[in-house]
Amino acid sequence: MRATDQFGYDLTISSVEAVPHWNAAVTAFLAHGKDTPQHLEKTLEIAPDFALGHACRGLFCLLLGRKELVSTARECQVIARKTLDHSAHSERETAVVDALQDWLDGWPSRSADRLDTALRRAPHDALLLKLVHAIRFVLGDSTGMRRSIESVLPAYDPAHSAYGYVLGCHAFALEETGEYEMAERAGRLGLDHANDDAWGLHAVAHVHDMTGRAEEGIGWLEARPDRWAHCNNFGFHVWWHLALMYLDRGDADKALALYDSEIRKDRTDDYRDISNATSLLARLEIEGVNVGARWEELALLSDKRAEDGCNVFADLHYLLALLNGGRRMGSERLLNSLRSRSIGQGDLGHISQTAGLPTGLGLEQYRLGNYASAFHLLSSARRELPTIGGSHAQRDVFERLTIDAAIRAGLASEAEDLIKDRVRRRGAPDRFGEQRLETCEKMQRASKIMLNEGLRAVPA
Template identity: 55%
Template sequence: MTRHDVFDQPVTLSDAHAVAEWNAMCLAFLAHGAATPVHLGKLLEAAPEYAAGHAVKGLFYALLGRRETLAEATSACAKALRLPRGNTREQALVTALQAMLARSPSRAIVALEGVLSQTPSDTLLMKLSHALRFVIGDAPGMRASVERSLPAHSQDHAGRGFLLGCHAFALEETGDYAAAARAGRAALAATPNDAWGLHAVAHVHDMTGDAPGGLEWLTGREAAWQQCNNFRFHVWWHKALMLLDLGRLDEALALYDAEIRSEKTDDYRDISNATSLLSRLQLEGVDIGHRWEELADLAEHRTEDGCLIFADLHYLLALTGDGRDAAIARMLARLSRDAERAGDEVDARMAVPGLAAARGLEHFGEGEYSAAFTHLVAARPAMQGAGGSHAQRDVFERMTIDAGIRAGRLREAEQILASRTIARGGYEDGYAAARQQLIAHAATIACPDSAGA
């Protein structure tokens, strides 16, 4: 018996209770809700022979980007393959999972988009494609995918608010900041628990250097992200970035302790929030104290993961922050092996931009700033492919610029700083203003006669 889900898509589920749990799972996933695995578990209890349920479980595990979660994804895929595949949509979920396990997110996206081209009102597949494109840094593809789905999401479509939130983020990542802010606000008005849309507007404030406006936007809207899984830590991270930009460094560090790292998880996304914020604070001269130690303890166990270069680079921030030389050497050796093999998409990103970026971080941690600058500059043109957002990758941009300043390579650092501002639509933030002053001061010291001319 075929029923239809909350997005009016066919599901080969005969049990109405199972359909209700599928619907609840889909809506929770779109909201980054903590209840997502709860509903998924109930779905699989009610319909253990539902291949698509196992496939979605596998995709969720694959997106966690850790070696042990890939083992769970592999197990889920094996179960799905032993069961009837269902309809075209359900078959595509299994195919996408197989592609992810083959370390080819691009092929997973193709599988999902093949169905979306025929049923663009399928918000679940849209969000999965969106998530996978985020992992590989494909902002233009993310935007094109969402915009193909927009006409099929009428005002009364159950997924419209979540689609608008995805559109807001895609618009921001492709530099259309005014449209992104409008879409994000519309998303939250339509669906008050759309944390992704709310956070997309926070990204706009980051990219346009409007920290006061960003704080105003987030304040009083905490309910939109408090229901989230660990994504809520990321929204608090955005608030900390705004405090940092305003020079409220003690408040940013206090938010790190109270919210961002309130739970000592080893999820790479949580570690990336933590390491990138501590790195930014350290660049501003803040004493981090013991905080690197906890993160480095976790990162030491991840040197052989090799699931995502984005994760590996943030593990390296922790390792270099705490001076774990042996673990740094293991990470770089493994990256070198992956780069030499380059047998799949993940390996290719380990090679470029991964290896140069990792060497740059190693040298930065050792205080070898000219070498750090050289390697980070070499990685810079391909850093989009490391995945994540502009705001997340900006920690590497800042370290590149700071390495250049510390190495006395002022003209080159100034050029990258100017390029960073152009990439942000010409908007200057507190970091850019402070570094311009540093460069001007350093140039005066280096060439006092020309400075007075």
């Protein structure tokens, strides 16, 4: 039978009683709500042959980047496809099922392209918009995120139930493409229309980070903890942003306190939680902070994920934990997994080859103390690194390690070039960059003194 969702589009669903639960699941997904799975489960319990619901569940599983959930996604695809084959469905619903198959075939980029095509034909569908946004985020495709949203943005106004969430997505895409003032305005406006839009809230926090305004960022987040209290583990990520701002202010103790009380409050092995933790610990150690035994917990969890092979961004953060936690065999298994994938087909093969493997090998050399080799490996992958996914702020840990490796290897000129390029990419200097630039200048002055023939002792 046919029903209509909250955005005015047809649903092919066996019971109208499932529709309110479906609408609730979609809204929770837009808000990064922890109750998204419960609403979706209730929908499928009432309407077990709901193809769109199963396809979305499959895509949600793949977005989580866990090996065991790939088989669940395949099961979702089988059910959804079987339902499509036995009854007529809308073009929009079929596109989501086909997009799931694209990703299962190894091409999340094709999945995003297919959903973008469907979105242009159904511009008011915020579910499609958010799915495209999420997949392109995993691919590090900030330009694609922005293009996707702006192609349908005129279809949204305050009367649309998802207007605030759409503005939050636009804010993030603007921030990731360097339009910081526009991003901040969009994020703030979005919260006026959807006060639980944690994504938009965090987009504004990104602007504060990228423009070197740590104090304002601290105030922005600390005044609004209720805006992400409803979140799934994305809430831990917002706390991570607050810790980064305290670190930029020079308050490592506060950053560590947030690590213990909020960021690792639930010691999950979700790759997003692991990435929050490992990247913060790595930043702290670069600053000379002793983080104690905190690496051990992360290394133990990451060892069990070393051969997941679902997401290069996840792999590199697992590797940080394994290397710093002293799990040599786990590190080797993960690097071997990257090597195997680097000769494979699909998006993952290309990303592993051009960005994942050289970065992973660079991290290994850094941990071994071979800083020149680490610098050359890490810098060789630098231009391709966005393809691993995540945000500029998340990937900045690898930028910092590359700069630190150059300084430790005595490559002051190379480190200075990286720091200045980092400032250009970010939009403003921060404490990390300013301090390292000062170090480079001291190294270069010392080098000039050492090479000054006029200062050499004259033989008697």
